[in-house]
Amino acid sequence: MPTIRIDQTDVVVDPGTTVLEAARSVGIEIPTLCYLKGYDPSASCQVCLVRDVATGRMVPSCATTATDGLQIESESDEVHAARRTALELLLSEHVGDCLAPCHFACPAHMDIPLMLRQIGDQEWSAAIETIKNDIAFPAILGRICTKPCEKGCRRNAADDPVAVCQLKQVVADKDLATGDGYQPEPRIASGKRVAIIGAGLTGLSAAYYLTRLGHRCQVWEKASQPGGRLHALGADALPPAVLASEIQRVRQVGFELTCDRTVQSADEFTTLLDDFDAVLVAWGEGQMQAAQRLGLKTNRKGIQVDRATYATDIDQVFAAGNAVRGNALFVRSTADGKEAAVCIDQYLTLGKMTGITRSFSSRMGKVAPQELGQFVQDAGHAPLATEQLVVDESTGGVDSVTAAKQSGRCLACGCVAHGNCRLEHWASKYNADPGRFGSRQATYEVVGRGGDVLFEPGKCIKCELCIQIASKSKSDLGLSFVGRGFDVRVGVPFDRSWEDAVRSVAQKCVDACPTGAIYFRWRDVDVVDLGESKTESQ
Numbered sequence: 111m112p113t114i115r116i117d118q119t120d121v122v123v124d125p126g127t128t129v130l131e132a133a134r135s136v137g138i139e140i141p142t143l144c145y146l147k148g149y150d151p152s153a154s155c156q157v158c159l160v161r162d163v164a165t166g167r168m169v170p171s172c173a174t175t176a177t178d179g180l181q182i183e184s185e186s187d188e189v190h191a192a193r194r195t196a197l198e199l200l201l202s203e204h205v206g207d208c209l210a211p212c213h214f215a216c217p218a219h220m221d222i223p224l225m226l227r228q229i230g231d232q233e234w235s236a237a238i239e240t241i242k243n244d245i246a247f248p249a250i251l252g253r254i255c256t257k258p259c260e261k262g263c264r265r266n267a268a269d270d271p272v273a274v275c276q277l278k279q280v281v282a283d284k285d286l287a288t289g290d291g292y293q294p295e296p297r298i299a300s301g302k303r304v305a306i307i308g309a310g311l312t313g314l315s316a317a318y319y320l321t322r323l324g325h326r327c328q329v330w331e332k333a334s335q336p337g338g339r340l341h342a343l344g345a346d347a348l349p350p351a352v353l354a355s356e357i358q359r360v361r362q363v364g365f366e367l368t369c370d371r372t373v374q375s376a377d378e379f380t381t382l383l384d385d386f387d388a389v390l391v392a393w394g395e396g397q398m399q400a401a402q403r404l405g406l407k408t409n410r411k412g413i414q415v416d417r418a419t420y421a422t423d424i425d426q427v428f429a430a431g432n433a434v435r436g437n438a439l440f441v442r443s444t445a446d447g448k449e450a451a452v453c454i455d456q457y458l459t460l461g462k463m464t465g466i467t468r469s470f471s472s473r474m475g476k477v478a479p480q481e482l483g484q485f486v487q488d489a490g491h492a493p494l495a496t497e498q499l500v501v502d503e504s505t506g507g508v509d510s511v512t513a514a515k516q517s518g519r520c521l522a523c524g525c526v527a528h529g530n531c532r533l534e535h536w537a538s539k540y541n542a543d544p545g546r547f548g549s550r551q552a553t554y555e556v557v558g559r560g561g562d563v564l565f566e567p568g569k570c571i572k573c574e575l576c577i578q579i580a581s582k583s584k585s586d587l588g589l590s591f592v593g594r595g596f597d598v599r600v601g602v603p604f605d606r607s608w609e610d611a612v613r614s615v616a617q618k619c620v621d622a623c624p625t626g627a628i629y630f631r632w633r634d635v636d637v638v639d640l641g642e643s644k645t646e647s648q
């Protein structure tokens with residue numbers, strides 16, 4: 111029986127075994143995209159590269175036989191760099207957004223498309239849960255946020271952005287109007303205690319998420335009531351009843367709040383550090399002297415922190431919001447509270463901060479008018495001007511049907527395969543840079559509209575798996591590569607439909623596809639009436 115060595119491990123294999131199979135048999139993980147057990151390897155993706163020590167050459171492990179005496183290097187920087195390059199080359203031709211543009215535009219990175227789908231389905235309790243996973247104060251922000259998410263919304267270029275901010279408010283208002291409303295189940299108690307100085311958006315958000323994460327929080331507020339700079343906005347911008355009831359709802363998660371109390375001196379601060387496992391400074395802008403009195407370093411804007419972890423240079427002390435940034439957007443202050451909570455949780459549970467994980471995403475960037483037209487075609491309910499979703503404080507908001515219609519304007523820009531895509535998974539794991547080899551040249555396109563099986567050529571890595579699967583089906587027409595050179599793509603013979611090509615094996619093809627290139631139609635298009643949209647006038 112052949113014996114090979116992979117890194118430091120000797121592996122005895124059956125004759126004909128590939129290096130990939132040998133590695134997997136001893137738990138060595140090698141990424142793959144175009145490989146699928148039971149099918150001929152096309153060896154086209156090259157992400158499974160390993161190094162043949164004898165020749166020094168990189169070889170695809172899925173298509174290399176494990177011959178006796180072979181020595182393979184898998185877990186080295188050089189091999190990892192080669193795999194990363196293979197991923198980056200695939201991504202350089204890729205046309206798709208793993209995550210929608212609004213995800214990046216929203217400082218809190220709320221899952222906006224999911225919230226919009228839930229509103230469309232009138233799933234109000236699911237929608238408030240989605241919102242509260244990232245934003246503790248949606249009713250307040252719905253009224254005062256400057257809406258960076260809507261500025262980044264792709265629909266903006268077609269007619270009006272989806273009224274994300276107001277829809278969030280509609281959901282939050284509905285939740286506030288119900289007695290108990292949404293309350294998350296906190297994680298099991300950690301026994302750790304966190305002191306938070308300042309009960310504005312940042313401090314209260316941090317207390318909310320830290321409590322959800324199982325830590326006991328004590329918030330101190332210098333003023334006689336919580337809310338910080340929100341009280342200066344005036345009743346027209348932010349009705350006091352909304353402010354009071356949303357703070358009350360947030361407090362129901364179960365943290366202590368003491369007003370008319372702050373930390374003045376270095377001695378008091380030292381006692382605090384003895385009594386609590388972590389401290390978050392979350393007061394308002396411009397309190398440099400107070401910070402310096404406590405021994406905290408400051409810069410031009412506020413307290414100096416590591417921007418990735420919110421840690422100050424004093425162990426166990428963190429700072430966030432306007433205490434650090436000077437004068438940030440309200441939504442930024444809210445997001446800071448959540449992110450600081452995540453970092454403090456890492457500190458309390460792991461003993462070190464790994465910081466906030468930024469999600470990997472292939473990104474299409476600016477889309478051309480004809481590409482935008484393809485997105486709008488799929489959305490339905492077009493166009494409905496944002497102003498049609500006026501939230502009337504006196505009547506208590508908009509009706510559910512109007513809200514659902516507005517949410518249906520979402521172009522669902524994120525990829526259907528997000529979270530279930532092998533290219534995304536490995537690109538994230540190998541820290542691949544989608545922009546390393548320049549911006550995309552190919553055009554966004556969806557083939558098979560009107561049918562149940564859709565194909566996006568820009569997401570296809572030409573692995574052949576669907577072609578091989580379809581070729582084994584007796585009853586279907588099958589698939590093949592069509593075109594030449596760079597223009598080669600998977601196609602259906604005789605210009606027939608994708609249903610004709612893969613009808614009996616469609617599910618198998620969708621499951622086997624290593625990306626989101628083939629998928630089932632997931633929503634019915636409702637009213638498609640582009641009217642006088644910018645798409646047509648461009």
Ligand code: SF4
Nearest residue numbers: 206207208525531626
């Ligand atoms: S196919 Fe994968 S990598 Fe491409 S956009 Fe979709 S999730 Fe991202």
Ligand code: SF4
Nearest residue numbers: 212263264520521523
């Ligand atoms: S159309 Fe929908 S998914 Fe796309 S950016 Fe706007 S809100 Fe986000």
Ligand code: SF4
Nearest residue numbers: 570571573574576623
């Ligand atoms: S569409 Fe077919 S060839 Fe393209 S990536 Fe998916 S399975 Fe591979």
Ligand code: FES
Nearest residue numbers: 153155156158172
């Ligand atoms: S070349 Fe081996 S998995 Fe693609």
